[in-house]
Amino acid sequence: MGKIDNSAEARPQLGLNEADIVIDEMVEGGLTRFLAIWHSQQPDQFGPIRSVRPMDPDLATAFGGIIAYSGGQRPFVAAMRATGIYNATETSEQTLNTMVRVKDRYAPHNLFVKAKDLQGQHMSLGAPKAPFTFSADAASSSAAMDSKESVDSVTAQFPSATALWTWTGKKFARTQDGKALTDALNQKQITADNLLVLRVAVDRSFRDPRYGFVPKTVLEGTGKGTVFSNGKALAVTWTKTAASSYVVLTESNGTVVKLAPGNTWFELVPTDVGKVTIKDVIVTPDTTASATPKK
Numbered sequence: 001m002g003k004i005d006n007s008a009e010a011r012p013q014l015g016l017n018e019a020d021i022v023i024d025e026m027v028e029g030g031l032t033r034f035l036a037i038w039h040s041q042q043p044d045q046f047g048p049i050r051s052v053r054p055m056d057p058d059l060a061t062a063f064g065g066i067i068a069y070s071g072g073q074r075p076f077v078a079a080m081r082a083t084g085i086y087n088a089t090e091t092s093e094q095t096l097n098t099m100v101r102v103k104d105r106y107a108p109h110n111l112f113v114k115a116k117d118l119q120g121q122h123m124s125l126g127a128p129k130a131p132f133t134f135s136a137d138a139a140s141s142s143a144a145m146d147s148k149e150s151v152d153s154v155t156a157q158f159p160s161a162t163a164l165w166t167w168t169g170k171k172f173a174r175t176q177d178g179k180a181l182t183d184a185l186n187q188k189q190i191t192a193d194n195l196l197v198l199r200v201a202v203d204r205s206f207r208d209p210r211y212g213f214v215p216k217t218v219l220e221g222t223g224k225g226t227v228f229s230n231g232k233a234l235a236v237t238w239t240k241t242a243a244s245s246y247v248v249l250t251e252s253n254g255t256v257v258k259l260a261p262g263n264t265w266f267e268l269v270p271t272d273v274g275k276v277t278i279k280d281v282i283v284t285p286d287t288t289a290s291a292t293p294k295k
Helices: 056-063 074-081 115-120 142-146
Strands: 002-004 021-026 032-037 066-068 086-088 099-101 111-114 153-158 161-167 172-176 194-203 216-218 221-229 232-240 248-250 264-270 275-279
Touching (some): 264 275
Parallel strands (some): 066 086
Antiparallel strands (some): 099 111, 153 161, 194 221
């Protein structure tokens, strides 16, 4: 895993299209950062990485393994170390040759992880359990089978960041703040087979003396969301019982959602300051179900 920078200066990021799961979360100023998880594929390098935030232990614990980040405020780092995950920071890795400050970017947006070198030093760590149930193919995913609603695009609006996902007929392609988000590995646009847009609460009780309140996404409990797979939209309920458990997605009848094979992106959109827009929702004539409402 890696905590990935998503500021304008950090783009294009490296290795995101090879990640199995990427979680887009709000940080200070209404901007976002990513928590990316690699398992089925491993890039030579990924980054740039930045510091952890208060929600990251809750998001990362269930996956186990290694988490790479640049550092962070003392209580956030202490919480991450308490997870039992191997914490790879610039300090811990400085003599191990597993991180590098590249020359073609400016600090603090230039710290990259030598992923295969880092993994090679921790081969005894076990693989994570599958976080989702997957269908045999995209056409048999829950969204494709149980929803009549086709979508052209989905926008996750944060106070200072906008993620637009456009259905290409095969995948959802990401535009970040008005520009196509690409992977520095091959300059291809970032895409997702599954897009999970979850509405979440935000805890603002931690106050930094310099930067003010630090938002903490609350992803333990339950809430509403939408799963997008194979160009279809399916309303779901999400549930996460503990930091050590995965998010479980269920349909209105309680059935666990099956995702399409491939990679998955989360958009954790705050209920109070975020907005979700589903454009051109088309309901086929043979159903009386209403289109997913714009929020």
